[in-house]
Amino acid sequence: MPIPRALLAAPLVLSLLGLGTASLPSEPHSTPAASYLPRLVVQGGAPAAALLARNSAYPPYDFYSSAGSGIRPDDHFRAGSITKTFVATVVLQLADEGRLRLSDPVDRYLPGLIRGNGNDGRRISLSALLTHTSGLSDYTDVPGAADGAGPSARVRSGTGAVRAAVARNPAPTRGIYSYSNTNYAVLGLVVQRVTGHTYATEIRHRILTPLHLDGTSLPGARTGLPAPHSRGYHRDRPEEALRDVTALDPRFAGAAGELISTLTDLNRFYTALLSGRLLPPARLRELLDTRSAQGAYGLGIYPQRLSCGITVWGHDGRIQGSFARTVATRDGGHTLTFRINTDALSDEALETGLVEAEFCPAPPPAGQPRNSQSP
Incomplete structure (x- = not known):
């Protein structure tokens, strides 16, 4: 380059x-x-x-x-979408406890939710959701998904997100990697059905509290950021000036991207995850298995092969502002988190x-x- x-x-x-x-x-x-x-x-x-x-x-x-x-x-x-690694970790923990199987169809937990317009929850496995190979359209592509305007104004919950996606034709053929936030909206609902608690509660109980990630939270309907925080800026088109979007209703992001965190906490989380503190070895290998997604994505995490021969792992997150x-x-011994506002x-x-x-x-x-x- x-x-x-x-x-x-x-x-x-x-x-x-x-x-x-x-x-x-x-x-x-x-x-x-x-x-x-x-x-x-x-x-x-x-x-x-x-x-x-x-x-x-x-x-x-x-x-x-x-x-x-x-x-x-x-x-x-x-x-933003760094939330997905947290959700995937919870799903793998539940699989390790025998409370679900990654090969299970979505319909086993959410009967009838994914039906119509070429979508069928009886033919989509939890594993396909985790690896973005389900064929579900991305609900955030529906006009107005982020601001509540237009046909996706109902996207203020996981169920609303899934219904918005099902109303569209499936983006790719099932089994082909195609990144879709809808997959993790569905997984958030599955976690709630299996545990009786929201995915946010399970993340707090299973990850945030044990790792002392005190700067990390899942805000739900809270539009503000905890102190201290910087301002967040967004432009709708490249030629426009940036505008302040610090206050944001994160419900449209949900299990696909509502997380709030800090540089320190994100480094600590990925170190713990990749060093085996959150998952046993077999489940950690599953997390990093990219074969289903043609090498592009594991389970809530993705690799990048660098010019010096090292493969690094992680996730990015983009949300307004x-x-x-x-x-x-791979061992979590060297981590980097960077951000822009x-x-x-x-x-x-x-x-x-x-x-x-x-x-x-x-x-x-x-x-x-x-x-x-x-x-």
């Missing part, structure tokens, strides 16, 4: 944009990924950007950096470059060990 021309102006950009950094006092460290934050602002059009990188290998570090103004290290922000992504090595990232190549810079740094001088990373 060619080096963006803005790289040549990086020293000036750093001073103008107020790049902030912090690292563990015991091990001063910087990360090459931080050099991409000013570019997310200048080239990507974000008001502000931030990252938190953690590595337990040599040299160990815990490094925060930001660019632009209005973002702080402990800010709460909307994590926020974009975030967490990426980690808008969903309008105009240069997605910067996202790839940032991840490559963090996990594929230049080789160290002769005689110095390279960071240990697991493929």
